[in-house]
Amino acid sequence: MLFSVLIYANEDFMDAITPEEHADIMKHHRAFHEHTKGAKTFAAATKLMSTGTAVTINKESDDYLVTDGPFAETKEQFMGFYMIDCPSLEEAIDTVKLLPLEHGRVEIRPVEYFEGADFKNAERLVIDAS
């Protein structure tokens, strides 16, 4: 089954981390990548930009209303997600234990439908970027 691994963290905190702490976090993510790619359970990885870049779109009668900022103001923000293709929830939970779980919350949600896409305008995510 395909599972999404949804990562939430406090952006003020993520902005304040030191380069060493950042390296430590990335070490965990690299381990997650290596494990899932080795076990052929890796499906997708997405890191979102800061919520400062977000706009929210609503429809009011026939008008589209684009407001600045994210849809919800919360202490912890949605930072990004992985998709992993695991035979069981148990294995998904075990895999997620590789992530740096101290710094936020990680939710596992099974995926009902997923289709990939080719990207024309996206920057490639480089896991090794400092």
Added chain:
Amino acid sequence: MPSAWLSTHLRAARPRVLAALHRAFADLDLAEDAFQEASLKALKSWNPDDLPRDPAAWLIVAGRNAGIDLFRKKRRETLSAPEDLDPIVDEADTEEALTEALDRSVYRDDILRLLFTCCHPVLRRDQQIALSLKIVAGLSVDEIARAFLVQPKAMEQRITRAKKRLSAAKLRYEEPDAKARAERFSAVANAIYLVFNEGYSASHGSQLIRTPLCLEAIRLARIMVRLFPEEPELRGLLALCLIQHSRHRARVNTSGEAVTLEFQDRSKWERRLIAEGNVLLEAALRSAAPGPFQIEAAIAATHTRAAIYDDTDWTELDRLYRALEIIRPSPVVSLNRAVVIAKLKGPEEALQLLEKLAVPLERYASYHAATAALLADLEQYPKARAAYEAAIRHAGTDVERQHIQSKLDALAH
């Protein structure tokens, strides 16, 4: 979790907590001392594996109580604490209430007010930078002194004087009307950009870039953009900082010499920062309220769209600099526009524009360097040499001096 993480939590929470404490006490020193006490309490009592759900709310409660104690100690003989400063007894309950309050975003105006205090127009620019870094970003006096290459004692004095000047000004914090709010945003954005610029092109010393200052400015700008996403100039400011900072690896070569835009290895530009800057700018421009930071970000973004220097869209740059000349005229903007005109219409026309700037930019190294380069293009070598020599005299950093010297040396004539 190593205890280093705890100090990062304190650093992350600091702007919000200090803003709330500043509102409660209306006194920067007392707010800082109260934060310090709250931090010590946190370091003692926080379990790294089970942090409070909202560290900022916890610190505000602890800081309020610590501040009241400090206040009482100070005034024990003469005054008792005002009634509205009664200590909060049931900390668990209040923390929850505060967490809710923080969620409802009442703290936004606190942060705006705190930052506006730190960069209040009664303060000199260097005082604004120092106070913003000390109070809001939480850098130590030693760190700030190091960044500005002054003795810690001198920096301490600068901060003390700035605080004195603020107390003397007896600032009053009425709820700002729309115009006053706009002025606060503008002052805050300018101060954050001063911090960034001090890091981006250090005004003196041996290094061209001081990355920690750039990163602190970006962190402050991010906080402001998250709190006020509907303010296009804040997004413009963050976009500008990110795009400028994206080039930091290409701006200095391995021997520490400055590399100008023309000769930078564009593969060293950080595309991730450029992408974020571009989307922030696009979001800002949607609100059709242009301002200087959005235009400057658009100028920086225009450069990022050229795969090589020769592909630069000079016509678009001319258009943007002209807009900037109208919205926020300055001799430096006109200097930059003259450089663009040189590309579009040739050195003679650009030199005519530069002549008009000779007086206001007499002590500005970049002015003389730009003039020298155009004179060299026209093969007026003795004049070009004299202009480069003037540029070297006014250069602030060793890196800048060496850079201009190498241009002068390259004038074989």
